[in-house]
Amino acid sequence: MHSLNVDLGERSYPILIGSGLLKQSMYFAEHIRGRQVLVVTNETIAPLFLETLLSSLSSFDKVDSVQLPDGEAFKTLDTLNRIFDALLEKRHDRSTTIVALGGGVVGDMSGFAAACYQRGVDFVQVPTTLLSQVDSSVGGKTGVNHPLGKNMIGAFYQPQLVLIDIDTLATLPDRELSAGIAEVIKYGMICDAPFFAWLEENMDALLARNPEALSYAVQRSCTDKAAVVAEDERESGRRAILNFGHTFGHAIEAVQGYGKWLHGEAVAAGMVMAARLSHLRGWISAGDVDRLCSLLSRANLPQQSPSDMTVDDYLQAMAVDKKVQNGKLRLVLLEALGNAQISDDTPKDQLVEALRACGAK
Amino acid sequence: MHSLNVDLGERSYPILIGSGLLKQSMYFAEHIRGRQVLVVTNETIAPLFLETLLSSLSSFDKVDSVQLPDGEAFKTLDTLNRIFDALLEKRHDRSTTIVALGGGVVGDMSGFAAACYQRGVDFVQVPTTLLSQVDSSVGGKTGVNHPLGKNMIGAFYQPQLVLIDIDTLATLPDRELSAGIAEVIKYGMICDAPFFAWLEENMDALLARNPEALSYAVQRSCTDKAAVVAEDERESGRRAILNFGHTFGHAIEAVQGYGKWLHGEAVAAGMVMAARLSHLRGWISAGDVDRLCSLLSRANLPQQSPSDMTVDDYLQAMAVDKKVQNGKLRLVLLEALGNAQISDDTPKDQLVEALRACGAK
Known part of the structure; x- marks a missing residue:
């Protein structure tokens, strides 16, 4: 396992890179501060990795998940609202952590939802595509598209942890x-x-x-x-x-x-x-x-x-x-x-x- | 005119309080950094003060305005999107400043729009109700409601200036x-x-x-x-x-x-x-x-x-x-x-x- 640090003062966070990390509950236990977790993923990724992730999170008190439709076309305020719906319906409070399981679209929307829910909750990225592993999971850019422009609505918001399991690339088209x-x-x-x-x-x-x-x-x-x-x-x-x-x-x-x-x-x-x-x-x-x-x-x-x-x-x-x-x-x-x-x-x-x-x- | 400073380090900003301030273009010229301005107001406030404000902003290159429906019931993601529509249709870039003219609902939504538009643009509050003057214009809480909870979606985001013209209270119900x-x-x-x-x-x-x-x-x-x-x-x-x-x-x-x-x-x-x-x-x-x-x-x-x-x-x-x-x-x-x-x-x-x-x- 390789670890590197993104150096942003009090907003610094580690990126862990390796094989089989998704199965290791210790990394989540170490970096998630509260007792509540919402996993945000999409319909393509869920059948592949959601079960494994949920079992690594089983020691938390409240673990919920929401599945978004897959694709950049759904990176909108409307889809974002489905994350807020899930958080509120399941009564997640300010101490919750949003875990993004998926590619850049899931990561960008989950991060933006974390930036905005109750004015900011914790956030963990588990990128499952090469693009999101090398790009969107580093640097804290989050957001959604507008019909008149890409990524026009968003926030700079840093995660507590990025966990990159290289094994997820095996199933990538x-x-x-x-x-x-x-x-x-x-x-x-x-x-x-x-x-x-x-x-x-x-x-x-x-x-x-x-x-x-x-x-x-x-x-x-x-x-x-x-x-x-x-x-x-x-x-x-x-x-x-x-x-x-x-x-x-x-x-x-x-x-x-x-x-x-x-x-x-x-x-x-x-x-x-x-x-x-x-x-x-x-x-x-x-x-x-x-x-x-x-x-x-x-x-x-x-x-x-x-x-x-x-x-x-x-x-x-x-x-x-x-x-x-x-x-x-x-x-x-x-x-x-x-x-x-x-x-x-x-x-x-x-x-x-x-x-x-x-x-x- | 009374001036007080909200002391938040690099996010500090002044609050100006007095009579007739809305007519004074110098305060806007001094505190707005870019050349573009979008005034966000509502249908109740616009007939009362919009013309005066626009004339105080006439030295800027691009001055647009958008009128939202009045009331807490419209403090939603959907209404927020109308601010983004206006910004993008009128081609405002990252250097724009959003000026909120109205009460707490207008201020909270404008501030949240400023926090999110292109991941953050400048923001000026011109609160016109007593409630917004003494509460929501100070402290940087911005956001919208969700059907399951008030102010559940938002950001901490500080303005560049709060300008309080006491004269606006004359018409307040x-x-x-x-x-x-x-x-x-x-x-x-x-x-x-x-x-x-x-x-x-x-x-x-x-x-x-x-x-x-x-x-x-x-x-x-x-x-x-x-x-x-x-x-x-x-x-x-x-x-x-x-x-x-x-x-x-x-x-x-x-x-x-x-x-x-x-x-x-x-x-x-x-x-x-x-x-x-x-x-x-x-x-x-x-x-x-x-x-x-x-x-x-x-x-x-x-x-x-x-x-x-x-x-x-x-x-x-x-x-x-x-x-x-x-x-x-x-x-x-x-x-x-x-x-x-x-x-x-x-x-x-x-x-x-x-x-x-x-x-x-």
Whole structure:
């Protein structure tokens, strides 16, 4: 078992990574302060892991669970309300702990519910997808979507514990494994060139679900993300580099309708757009863009815009993206492979050229 | 103009209290950091003050407003979503400031919307009722109700500024003025016996809306509340004394249906219940209970339970109240007039006796 600490002062918390952790009641007993627990999961994950988790929680006084419908399309205020319904119907008080069992959607909604229920209760993340293990479980971003924008309603809220059981990846569909790998590749691109090289060496092992390779990729990704988050918890500056590829990716998700492209797939195409734009600005080389595309291709991830999206679709969707500050478009670009920078002064013609080079009409 | 500071470290903010402040654009210019503003108000308040406020905000680049339906019955996630709709339709970004113009419902929902929109934007309170001026505008509690419990969904979130224009009280209906006075009386009861005596002297002036008397009562109430909040921002301990009368009051509101009794009316009856219970426990004297009842009576506030409520109604409603910790009923009682204490060990038979003494069946 590997343990790492997300260093946020009084809001610091541990991430435990290993095999078979879900079965170990001691980790829950150690980190959950109250005697009440609500497990939030979804209809896909529940048959796989809920029973195991509930049995690890059996020493608590009150253990309830609620199952949400599966998918980004249900990451809404309405679905969030089902968590509040469960908490109130089962009479959970302020001392309760919400345990999120599932992927990013379950984690983001559970965390936001924990932030809001009675103005804040404890929270534990048990992410079961690669994407949520390497991304959404670290850093405290929680929330839901709005029809006019992704993650527009939410809170910064830190868990008491993140418990990552690598065994949960055994049942993950191939497409979702790849979507998670997109975010793993991102860490290499934005801040960890040696990790990018490691991924080029070990992509086959990851896709074959080699436990050592997966475990290392998760640890390294969480370590990279935790370092960025510790420096800038509330995204007033540097943390925004974690959004590399995401401004474009959110545009794809918003225009296609949430859930049609997986988040990681949209981010993969978005990273290529951001990389091409970085190259047009004279920063990274064409060879670096090719290395990214090649690695994404091996991971079965898209490198192009959806064929039905126009340049205008992107420009419009990006104008309401959170990365817009006082009317200026803020993008994360690469000065070099392994070194992202936040840029406020992208010329519009280069932006359009990069979008077209990625297949936008 | 009187200014006082709510001392919460980096989340400190000023409360400005005076006559004609709404017309003074300088206060807004000084405390609003961005160039975008969304005013949130309701259909009752908008015809009275919205135009004046908008003209004080005319120097900002983007000024929009949204009008919510009036009343506690609309303090819901659904109504909250109308604020998000407005922000996104009008393309407000992270640099926007939400200005709440109205009473406690508008303030609580606007503050919660500010806490959640893009994970947190700036917030200014312009409370226009006595209740919101002396209570909800100080201390950062924001949120909405759930059908199963009041204020069950929310956040602690501090504004950048609270601006209290005493002139707004001129149009306040008598019943709402009285409801506000209930919370003013509360400060005297829980922590400020000299202020209670001042209220006994000056109740007629308050009811006649004497500006000096109102201004003094607002200042003193805000000062008392700010001192309690500064000591315990997130209600881990002492701050709970501000809930004096509220556990009973929330039961009344929940059982009667939100909005039938005004919050201050329910708190008034709840304070008498808590005071009677304090007397039964051997703490305050029967004379102190009489002083409270007499002052409430002069302020045209109830001193009895709604006649259709039973003891069981109270016990059931109170079991889901936020003041329950790990299954124990936590109540705020009075050791003396002007000195509240939090008590975890109320005997149930005394609780029932106090409820019956206040007319519960």
